[in-house]
Amino acid sequence: MKRRVVFFVLAASLVASCNLTYAQEQVGDSGQKSPGHRSGFIIGFGLGPGYTHVSQSFDLGYDDVSGSIDKFAINTDFKIGFAANRQTLIYWNSKVAWFADEIGILYYDYYSGDYYVQYEDATFASGIGGLGVSYYFKTSLPSPYVTATIGYSSFGTPFNDNYDGETGFGMAAGFGYEFAPHWSIEGDLSYGKSSNDPLSTNVVSFKALINVLSF
Secondary structure, three states, X not given: OOEEEEOOOOOOOOOOOEEEEEEEEEEOOOOOEOOOOOOEEEEEEEEEEEEEEEEEEEXXXXXXXXXXXEEEEEEEEEEEEEEOOOOEEEEEEEEEEEEEEXXXXXXXXXXXXXXXXXXXXXXXXXXXXXXXXXXXXXXXXXXXXXXXXXXXXXXXXXXXXXXXXXXXXXXXXXXXXXXXXXXXXXXXXXXXXXEEOOXXXXXXXXXXXXEEEOO
């Protein structure tokens, strides 16, 4: 049985989300594709809008400083793995919510030995990375499905050296519907708790996704 890899590219505006996934297509002896049969190696990238809630606390020793914000974020979603069968996908998953805001950044004064908070503009990245699984309720479309990812979380400013960043525990879950060959819609909710003493951060993100899957 031959196998052929077909690549799809999807671009979307900020009011929609796209999650680009590449996968192998299973081809029968007649050379015809088998629609709805999920199989083979997969790799994907996603882009879309979402809502992110961030709460931070600073333990300064003599006092605690805390605050929270709600932001519109641009979300990216990357996955690479394989289809274990026609209903189950297993992959490495990386989800990142990107947003810009003025947030207090913790600094250390080497002369006084004290910590202090200063506010400045920066691009923040809140990420979830780990093992991901998607389960489809039917072997062929149309089919609803659920997703789950568990692993680590990260929070930082990749373009600002003044922020050391944080790591911790993270997880995500979603529900989707495959409505046409290669196409599905999905809602995703993620939670991350990270820290870098004396700073700790909790992030909750919601993402709306349009997915394209080639198999």
